Amino acid sequence: MSAAVRHPVLAEVTARLVERSRATRSAYLDRVRGAAVRGPARGRLACANLAHAFAAAEGGAKTELARGQKPNLAVVTSYNDMLSAHQPYGAYPPVLKDAVIRAGGLAQVAGGVPAMCDGITQGRDGMQLSLYSRDVIAMSTAIALSHDMFDATLLLGVCDKIVPGLLIGALSFGHLPTVFVPAGPMASGLPNGEKARVRQAYAEGKAGRDELLEAEAASYHSRGTCTFYGTANSNQLLMEVMGLHLPGSSFVNPDQSLREALTREAAAVAVRRAADGAPGIGEMVDEKVVLNACVALLASGGSTNHTLHLVAIARAAGILLTWDDLADLSAVVPLLARVYPNGAADVNHFHAAGGIGFLVRTLLDAGLLHEDVETIVGPGLRRYLDEPVLADGTLTWRPGPATSLDLDVLRPVTAPFSPDGGVKVVRGPLGTGVVKTSAVAPEHRRVSAPARVFDDQHDFLEAFAAGELDGHDLVAVIRYQGPAANGMPELHKLTPALGVLQDRGQRVAIVTDGRMSGASGKVPAAIHLTPEAALGGPLSRVRDGDLVTLDADAGVLTVAADLAHRPPSGAPPADGTWAGTGRELFAAFRASVGPADEGASVFPAPARTPEVSLVRS
Structure with missing residues (x-):
């Protein structure tokens, strides 16, 4: 052809x-x-x-x-x-x-x-x-x-x-x-839907660790x-x-x-x-x-x-x-x-x-x-x-096949699952981030709710376990997770808990300068937000109760608050407090890493002119 x-x-x-x-x-x-x-x-x-x-x-x-x-x-x-x-x-x-x-x-x-x-x-x-x-x-x-x-x-x-x-x-x-x-x-091992069901049941306390481990081992086998x-x-x-x-x-x-x-x-x-x-x-x-x-x-x-x-x-x-x-x-x-x-x-x-x-x-x-x-x-x-x-x-x-052999899995351009791609860019007064929309149902792609602000993912999980997040809509703001703060870890451990809240009928979303995962799921997540909080980005000025709106389809991320006149709050761990698991060896990376929208790399941006060779005489 x-x-x-x-x-x-x-x-x-x-x-x-x-x-x-x-x-x-x-x-x-x-x-x-x-x-x-x-x-x-x-x-x-x-x-x-x-x-x-x-x-x-x-x-x-x-x-x-x-x-x-x-x-x-x-x-x-x-x-x-x-x-x-x-x-x-x-x-x-x-x-x-x-x-x-x-x-x-x-x-x-x-x-x-x-x-x-x-x-x-x-x-x-x-x-x-x-x-x-x-x-x-x-x-x-x-x-x-x-x-x-x-x-x-x-x-x-x-x-x-x-x-x-x-x-x-x-x-x-x-x-x-x-x-x-x-x-x-x-x-192929345990079906992915069953794995996700067991994970969510464990997050709710409805399944024990033995059942969870059995499901995970049957999936990754x-x-x-x-x-x-x-x-x-x-x-x-x-x-x-x-x-x-x-x-x-x-x-x-x-x-x-x-x-x-x-x-x-x-x-x-x-x-x-x-x-x-x-x-x-x-x-x-x-x-x-x-x-x-x-x-x-x-x-x-x-x-x-x-x-x-x-x-x-x-x-x-x-x-x-x-x-x-x-x-x-x-x-x-x-x-x-x-x-x-x-x-x-x-x-x-x-x-x-x-x-x-x-x-x-x-x-x-x-x-x-x-x-x-x-x-x-x-x-x-x-x-x-x-x-x-x-x-x-x-x-x-x-x-190879000229037609899809399973239209529930793979489709032609003429009959897609969605007319647009699976990743969207969102912008607004909180910065610029990305959302993986392909796993998020259309009815969940717009959330407008009060912020709950956390400087550590473990604090969010503790609040979830204590029932503090039950019964109301919320946008979980997980900040100080960017590349300069702590290496931009994935926050995928939050997915089951957020999924539980969404399944209970709450409107929930997550906004973070960290990463989620290639396995990001059904909860809308604005991630890789830049400028990051550790470098003075607007996320550092968000407070509990601020009305945050994430509209993935429209590409919008807004907050109903005047952030310009607020001082930052919270902070990432100071370098002097890093200890163990090799983190202390990466201080130079934290000090030199670039922003997410430039690849979050420690390597300098490409030179716009050829490098000059300096030779000692």
Whole structure:
């Protein structure tokens, strides 16, 4: 099928993003192109340097590394065996090395990056390190690639901050061809609706801890990514739509034979791209690719965390993406998927219904995605309509479904679940934030009620347990949770309690400068509010009883109070009071992190002119 006419809003947002980013993108590409060299990168190393780099290599690999004729691939892995999503990666290095050798290259595990789980750290002090870990992962990736030994990169990561961090780090070595290698979701377990029911019953004291643990263990039950559509699976969908995964590879389960075949092919593709002099990841991830990711996020009802991560990723490539760009796209991109917490299905059901291939097909046909982009399998996004299969043990691709196989889970643009996207930007005298509307019923998207102000999520939970929030409408204001205050922790532990209040007939909402989660649920939540309270934002001046109105559909967040003449109240913990769980090590991050709408990153904004090299005489 020929390319569809590009939607006028996508065309307009693309044009202004290109113009806004002209200087920063040009400066970035100058650096990328200046780093590119002909022939294997290690050819520049002196003999002593090179000897260090292959001292541990065995057999023929040492000889080949010394000859410097074959491309050498860096494997950067987030493996650990505690987290289900990353446990499969323990077996990947020998498989990848074998596949690389068979394809005519060499491979070394260049380094590892930390991988923490927001699901484990919810409500704990460790959650205050979560967002910062993205930038630590980016720096760890850069360190792994810093040895000038590599001609391409294989990145192994799945979950929340890991994939954005790997991508940001890889973009700092943007001259290298790069392939992401997914591990796949676990098989479906306890239905998500039942899990949510037990969680809410526990919050009300109607279920015990044993029943809660049994439900959670039946849901998160084996190796692989958690099956709800949170940040981890949003990562996988976005990497595929950005052309950084093999087509159809994101949601193949870890224990399927197809999974290993795809892993081997990812290695072979990376070797071919290195040998053929294909564009590096910095050239690939351009304005069109970034906006394709935004559209896919909106159409699938993906994680609100990506309103931070996509901005940070774009900036790492010299592209100045803004929340306004997302808001304008959200107005015309329809919601096409219902995957928990936006529906009853999980990602395995989504994949079976047609998955990413069908989503890309219907968006391309509507002119809502850029087709003319580079991918790891060549130019053109229509390559991602195909799905992988094993035919007599041989990996091949066939045309994917032209229609959805389950309209309760996945729909075409012509018959969407909602005419607009799953993420909205809200503004007003309290600042600017985002709302994930895809899981919120239309009748709950506007709440006007007195504020109940808390400076700590645990204080809210104590008030809920004491019955102080019963019987009246309220907007819970949870402040001093921004990136500069305490690392912007997710506040997902509040969801069951808020859900209980809403189910009792109360009108409830949450407004916070913190995060909720990729699993944000049915209660309207204005999150990532900026300017944050710790930096003097208006949230620091809100008091109990102020009438707050959140209207997600209208994009409005207001307060019926004159905040300008009030002094701030409350405060985040002073740095001197941080103790334990590593938080004291991140004082420099708290002091230097940028605002949420700029990606909440510790890295400086892209230079608008090329950096000047200072050389001592």
